[in-house]
Amino acid sequence: MLPLKAKNVSLKNRYVLAPMAGYTDFSYRKMCGEYGAGLVYTEMISANALCYNSKETFKMINETYKDTDKLCLQLFGGDVEIMVKAIKILEENSKYDFLDINLGCSVNKVLKQHAGAYFVDKKDELENYITSIVKASSKPVFVKTRIGPNDDHITIYENLKIFEKANVSLVAIHARSRKALYSGQPHYDIIKRAKDSTYLPILANGNIGVNNFEDVLNYTNADGVMIGRETLGYPKIFKDLIDLEEKRELTPTTLKNQIQDLIRHINYMSQTKTDYELSNIMRSIACCYFKGFSDAKKIRMKLISLTSKEQYLSVLNELLSNACDEQRRNNI
């Protein structure tokens, strides 16, 4: 298994779980880590919320003490002084290996704060922002960004020069523009050119999964791949990526395995979440485990109205006792 090694970054492999708000809490990071992910990311953490002592945000960062895999904590915010203060809070109240700065989020709520992908075409502001952050952090700093504000204005090449000068340690590039959000084909050609133009390690991101990761790695020459949506309900993807890299036959992803994984996921989640929080989150995640199976709809109907861990476990254990060895269909 090829590792990812750079100046101050060393990962056991090139497969990274993307940050996903509402999904990549301790329990999901643990699932992906157990299946071999080389690095896992937290959900994005608001610097403002940290500085205003938000109880919920402190709970998110405190969870990191339970993490056992290589962890990258992602922070976002528009005000550099607040970011610097937040880093101090993080260093005193959480445990992580790398700090990532969100320069890719394109939702209005974040752009309005002059945070996330706001910076992709603000060269002068970006330089001061990222330089101050790297200076303030005792951990290596990563950035996760996009190719530019729109497809006619690609800024990643010049921004990489800023990241180099600021001593950033790794750059994850979502191969879409700020304007594109999640639509359209990702521009892997731009990642390839970006990789050619810099000595910084690059993670390619955007629509990557078991069917194309090798092509993307070969084509772009990126140092690794960062995967988001393809992992949802399929944490075993990390084992499959490693098996494919090592030319081993894939172990089947059966309905039985998926139910067992969901049970494990729920048990981990219950270590840090109340029944109310757990069932709110599970309402969107649980059904992902059944994508690609013929009974997906039927199972979703059984899960949709559950309100506690015990209810989930009871329904899932019953499903497990009748589960067949049907295998998950990829590419759905």
Ligand SMILES: Cc1cc2nc3c(=O)[nH]c(=O)nc-3n(C[C@H](O)[C@H](O)[C@H](O)COP(=O)(O)O)c2cc1C
């Ligand atoms: C539900 C959801 C939440 C996300 N939350 C974050 C986030 O907190 N921080 C971030 O940088 N990107 C976030 N993203 C973007 C992903 O990290 C990733 O860049 C994007 O989904 C493209 O990769 P994919 O095609 O592998 O999913 C989120 C994406 C989704 C679908």
